[in-house]
Structures are given as structure tokens and as C-alpha cells.
Amino acid sequence: MAKVDFDTPEMQEVSILPKIKPGSMEHSSPFVAKDIHQEPLGFPGELVENFEEKVVEKMGDLLDKYRGFRVFLDSCVKCGACTDKCHYYLGTSDPKNMPVGRQDLLRSVYRRYFTFAGKYFPKLVGARDVSKEVLDEWHSYFHQCSQCRRCSVFCPYGIDTAEISMAAREILDSVGYGQKYCNEIIGKVFKIGNNLGLPGPALEDTLEGLEEDVMDDTGVEVKFPLDVQGAEVLLVTPSADFFAEPHIDGLMGYAKVFHAAGISWTISSYASEAANFGMFIGSYDNMRKISQRIRKAAMDLGVKRIVFGECGHAWRVAYSFLNTLAGPWDFLDPKYPVPQHILEVTHGLIQEGKLNIDKSRNDDIVPTFHDSCNVARASRMGDKPGGQFEIPREVIKAVCNNYVDMAPGTTHEATFCCGGGGGLLTDDLMEIRVKGALPRMEAYKQVTENNGVTNIVAICAICKAQFTKILPFYGFGMDAIMSAHQLVSNAIVLEGEGQDDADESEASEA
Amino acid sequence: MSSVSVIYALMFYFATAVIVVGVGRKIAQYARTPAPLKIPTTPAPVTKGGVVVRMAKEVVLFASLFKSNKWIWIFGWMFHFALLLVLLRHLRYFTDPVWEWVALIQPFGKYAAFAMLAGLAGLWARRIVVDRVRYITGPSDHLMLALLVGIGITGALMTYVSHTDIVAVKAFFIGLITFNWQPLPTDGVLLAHLGLVVALMIVFPFSKLLHAPGVFFSPTRNQVDNPREKRHVAPWAAKLDAREE
Numbered sequence A: 001m002a003k004v005d006f007d008t009p010e011m012q013e014v015s016i017l018p019k020i021k022p023g024s025m026e027h028s029s030p031f032v033a034k035d036i037h038q039e040p041l042g043f044p045g046e047l048v049e050n051f052e053e054k055v056v057e058k059m060g061d062l063l064d065k066y067r068g069f070r071v072f073l074d075s076c077v078k079c080g081a082c083t084d085k086c087h088y089y090l091g092t093s094d095p096k097n098m099p100v101g102r103q104d105l106l107r108s109v110y111r112r113y114f115t116f117a118g119k120y121f122p123k124l125v126g127a128r129d130v131s132k133e134v135l136d137e138w139h140s141y142f143h144q145c146s147q148c149r150r151c152s153v154f155c156p157y158g159i160d161t162a163e164i165s166m167a168a169r170e171i172l173d174s175v176g177y178g179q180k181y182c183n184e185i186i187g188k189v190f191k192i193g194n195n196l197g198l199p200g201p202a203l204e205d206t207l208e209g210l211e212e213d214v215m216d217d218t219g220v221e222v223k224f225p226l227d228v229q230g231a232e233v234l235l236v237t238p239s240a241d242f243f244a245e246p247h248i249d250g251l252m253g254y255a256k257v258f259h260a261a262g263i264s265w266t267i268s269s270y271a272s273e274a275a276n277f278g279m280f281i282g283s284y285d286n287m288r289k290i291s292q293r294i295r296k297a298a299m300d301l302g303v304k305r306i307v308f309g310e311c312g313h314a315w316r317v318a319y320s321f322l323n324t325l326a327g328p329w330d331f332l333d334p335k336y337p338v339p340q341h342i343l344e345v346t347h348g349l350i351q352e353g354k355l356n357i358d359k360s361r362n363d364d365i366v367p368t369f370h371d372s373c374n375v376a377r378a379s380r381m382g383d384k385p386g387g388q389f390e391i392p393r394e395v396i397k398a399v400c401n402n403y404v405d406m407a408p409g410t411t412h413e414a415t416f417c418c419g420g421g422g423g424l425l426t427d428d429l430m431e432i433r434v435k436g437a438l439p440r441m442e443a444y445k446q447v448t449e450n451n452g453v454t455n456i457v458a459i460c461a462i463c464k465a466q467f468t469k470i471l472p473f474y475g476f477g478m479d480a481i482m483s484a485h486q487l488v489s490n491a492i493v494l495e496g497e498g499q500d501d502a503d504e505s506e507a508s509e510a
Numbered sequence B: 001m002s003s004v005s006v007i008y009a010l011m012f013y014f015a016t017a018v019i020v021v022g023v024g025r026k027i028a029q030y031a032r033t034p035a036p037l038k039i040p041t042t043p044a045p046v047t048k049g050g051v052v053v054r055m056a057k058e059v060v061l062f063a064s065l066f067k068s069n070k071w072i073w074i075f076g077w078m079f080h081f082a083l084l085l086v087l088l089r090h091l092r093y094f095t096d097p098v099w100e101w102v103a104l105i106q107p108f109g110k111y112a113a114f115a116m117l118a119g120l121a122g123l124w125a126r127r128i129v130v131d132r133v134r135y136i137t138g139p140s141d142h143l144m145l146a147l148l149v150g151i152g153i154t155g156a157l158m159t160y161v162s163h164t165d166i167v168a169v170k171a172f173f174i175g176l177i178t179f180n181w182q183p184l185p186t187d188g189v190l191l192a193h194l195g196l197v198v199a200l201m202i203v204f205p206f207s208k209l210l211h212a213p214g215v216f217f218s219p220t221r222n223q224v225d226n227p228r229e230k231r232h233v234a235p236w237a238a239k240l241d242a243r244e245e
């Protein structure tokens, strides 16, 4: 692990807007991808010699392909409305972490090469040439953006800095200056099928282990099927669900829900990953290739529905992009949306009264809910706008008695990022991850003190991993973070539950 | 006709051509460029009608800005709507007879100049006082404000202090439209006012003033949230599908 050598910011009762501290985070930059990480994704192995030319060429290409990119670069009026909206600015005071400050790192180059004013009056409009220094700055600050889109909610033109960050990373990759973490992981998906590089047999072992765990807990034989032909549901879930805490408790929850509802389901070893880091690096090609694996798995296994497990950016790619990238889905059952979120499934079953729930089993927990950025601001659940806020809360409230919301302005569409999204969940970015979590930690602290909240519930693999790491920096226990389906798992009463216990004790007596 | 009149006549023709062609080209460029992925900032409307409502709220009420920062909203909204009133009031110099509703807003339009200047002053003050906004402000941002304030002050001066021969001004502009040139009065304030307006028209398509057409093309605001129901594929992306089949 990289050496952690910085101060955790102090939490405030009422967040105080920091004065700008230029340059305070310019030392933060992730490891650069090596040729072995770059080349499998179709990017040059190292910084190309004529990168000045290539950067401009790639930028021109993106300008023609993405209307948002072009409109966002032209439209900013420097009104300043976004300047205090980014958690990384609030946690670091570095003005280049203000959304508009971040955009300007790239806009200055856009203006120089693609606008009349920048070509002829560069000083007037703050235009600058491409240089190695510029690329270094991009590599640093475009990896201090979790692509959370909070800025886009508040900008009068909807300028989404996430789109600018994605474009910047795509340009960096295209000249051989990528980020190790994301690119290495994408390579693993192509080679093995998931971000962790967990091969089929290991996955099978893990799932068997889980079956035993559930059996020990409940005495019920709940299956965790792998590669089952003709199952009704293909479950695509972030691979962290297979081994990390508290993710794994969520996976147990999904399994119990399917079991209780009598829905046959399977995981695919070929597409054993919901995460799609192709989005983080802004690469349509890579994002599409990863998505196509899900299509192939669904066809090969002959499933009727696709359901996604708890993950934020994965749900964005699934909900918003999957139809575009890997559709049409006309071979699946048209009665269900493609894809569905596991919470949509559970919510529906609860509404229909198909799950037997004992809320009191969660009585020792007072949970609050952390809206994950990509679910909140880049996707939806259910058929009404805002379903992405209501459905998780309704499910949580249906399985436990003590739900508490965090302060308005820190939830729903204004939710604060966990600090580790967008390809930042790596140890070499620990400082920015901790500092970026400040606003969320302040809001969490408030409900722990005022409402006795004991746990923070998330529906994103990255949020869960990030909170596990950073909660201790702010004086909370790392196990305060829970999966939403962990609460479901606790409360769900399976048919035959407890009976086996009796059998077992009889057996042992005999 | 004086040479000043001729110069101003030519300037206005030139500036009109620049703004019309410049902004037209930008709009065409925006319209041509695909948005390959569904990226509305959610919660977003699930129907086209809903998108029209969302966009109207943004353009008329500055809804996102209102959520964001009340000061910028007050100053920004005041400036833009005062400017709109002032512009509408100015239609009286281009129409003969003056349309009835234009005559009706005349008294409001006259005072709107002050609201416009107050809004601009507030926005400008923020660029100096608030450290975050000072950091992102460049010379062109000050210049743009200076242009607008200059236009506002010279305009108000003519309304309230040193009146110009407004009948002649109107004759000049109608002459421009009908290609029957008439002389322009040559008092300094009027010439300054019109000169600044010409400058603003010329910089429009090359500056951040492109936010005006831009907002309508912003995919985070103008897309319908229906990706599961309707497959959305850009032409360049469809080629990727075709290549594989």
C-alpha cells in the first residue's frame, strides 16, 4: 500500500466553505499504466513521441462524436455556480477541483486549437498549447474526479464534468498515458471475465462456500448457481460481491430473495462482472466490448431476464447504456425491463407479498442510506423519475424498523460521492479518497450523533469498498457500512428455516 | 450622408452577417453532432413533453441555477430578463407602425435598463469579491461584462440624460432594413452605444455567449430518460454493430 501521509480533514457541524488553496493537490496522481496494461485495450504502450499532434487529433475526433463534449466546452459562462459543489473541492480546497476549474484544464487546450478566439487571442480567453506539463496536470486532476455528476445537477446548462473527465482520460489513453488501475482491471475482464481475475473454478468454490454459509445460518439449502443453462434470470453482479465484506452479505440477500420467490437464476463465469470500467476511461469501444460479454452469456445460457446486483456505475452502464451497447434484447422475456436492478426485483416481490419478512431481526440496526452517484444522477429504477431514490428506501423500510435519512442537500440527486468512484478506488489515490469523503462523512456524523444511526447502507460495490477503507479515518468502525440486501438477508424468513437446526441437534444427540 | 453614417451602416450589415452566419453554423454543428449515449441528469422526464417542461424551466426560470446559488440566480435572472425587456422595447426602432404590445411594454422596458445594470453589477462584484469566482474569471469575462455595462449605461444616458434624435435613429435602421439608407445622428453617446452593440454582435459566435444556443443542445437536459424502452444508437456507433454481423 502506498504510504499515507496527509491529515484527514476535520469534520464540521455546519460545512464551512473553504478558501481556495491553489496547488494543494497537484502532487496527487495515480500510477501510470505500463505497456502490459495499455496494449490489451488497444492503446499505445507508452507516451507517443508526437503526442502534441495526437492529443489535438483525438480531441477533434471526440468533438465530432460527442455533442455533449462540444456543447459543454463552448457553453460555460464561468458563473461559478458549480464551484462549491464538488466533494473533492470541499475536501481539498484546490481550485482545480472545482468542476469549472477542472473543465478549464481541458477547455484551455480546446480553445487554442478549435476556436477562433483561442487561435488568435489565446491570452484573452485563457487558451494554451498542449505540452507534457498539460498532460501531467490532466493525469493528476482528471483522476481527482469521480465522475459523480453532482456538478451537472447544479450547472445552469447541465455541464457534466464527468463527460470532460472521461474525454480527458480517453485522450490520455490514446497517446499512451493511461491510468494503471482502470486499464489493468479492464485487461482482466477481457482475459478472465471479471475485475478480480477470479477464474471459473475459483468462482465455483466461492459459491459453494456461500451455500454452506447460508446452510449453517438458516438450515435451508439456498443455491448459488453458476453457468446453469436455461435458468430464468442471469444475475450480473460486481465481482466484489463474491468475496469482499460487506458485499458478500448482499449477494446472500439476492440468493435468498430468488430462492424465496422460486425464481431460477444463474451467474455466468464468462460474464461474472457487472462493473464496466470502460465507462471510467471514456472508451466507448472498451465499454461496448465488456457489455457484449453479457449479451453473449445471456444468449449462451438461454436466460429470459437479466438482473444486475448492487453497483452504482455498473447500474448506470446497465440501465442507461446496455441497450445501446449490446442490445437489442428482443430474445429476452418482454414482460420485464432489460436489465432489471435487484432492488426492483426485491421491491416488486415485497409489494406482491411474496417474501416473508421479519423486520425485528434488524432491530439492532439504525440504518441510513447513501445514494450512490451513478444510481442517483445517471439512472433510474422503476417506471417513475426518482424511483432510484424511493425503491431502495422502500425496500430498507420494509425490512427494518429504524430507518433515518441524512440531511437534505446530501441525499437524492444532491448526494455526495463516497470519494472513491470513477476509477479512483486504488491505494495510490488514498489521500484524495479520504479528503473527498469529507462531505459525506459530515452528513453521516450528524445522523449518528442526532439520531443514533449505527450503519450506512450502500448499493454500490465501490461505495462499500471505499467506506470500509475510509470510515476509520473519520473515527467510525469499518463495519458500519452495509449492503442493502444484507438487511434483506437478515430479515427474510425462508421456508423451512430453523427446522434443520432442530434436525441437526437431534442428529447430534443421537 | 456623412461618412459616419456610411461606416455605421456597413458595420451593422457586417455584424448582422457575423452573428447570423456564426451562430447558425454553431447550431448546425451542434445539431449534426450525435449524442451516442443516454446521459440525462436524472431524475429526468420520461417523455418528450416532460423534456419540454424541463427545458422551459431551465430557460425561463434558471431552475438549476436556483437550486445552486441564490445570489447568482438573482443577479443572473434579473440581468437576463431585463435584457429581454430592453430588447423587446427596442423593436420600436425597427417597426413602423410600432406593434401594439411593444408600445405596451415601453414604460417597463425603460426602467429595465436599471435592473439590467444592477444584475450586471452584482455578477461583476462576485467576480471580484468571491475568491472561487475570481479564480475562474479571465480577461474575456471582464471584457464581456464591460461591453454589456457599456451598452446599458450609454442606453440609459440616452433615455434619461442626453436624448438623441430618436426619429432619425429609427429612420436609419428602417433604412438599413429596406436598403434605403438614411443619415444617422452623430452625437457621441449614440455612436458609443451602437458601436458597443456591434462589437457584442461580432463576438457572440466566438465566445461564451454560445451558452444561449448551447443550453438547448445540452444532452444532460434535453434527453428523454427511456433507455430501456427505446434503443438509442448514434450513426457512428451503429457502424460498429454492422461490422460484426
Ligand code: SF4
Pocket: A075, A076, A077, A078, A079, A080, A081, A082, A083, A099, A100, A154, A155, A156, A157, A158, A159
Ligand atoms: S455552473 Fe456551469 S456555467 Fe457555471 S461555471 Fe460551472 S460549469 Fe460553468
Ligand code: SF4
Pocket: A085, A086, A087, A088, A097, A098, A099, A102, A144, A145, A146, A147, A148, A149, A150, A151, A152, A160, A161, A162, A165
Ligand atoms: S463529476 Fe463529481 S467529482 Fe467530477 S468535478 Fe463534478 S462534482 Fe467533482
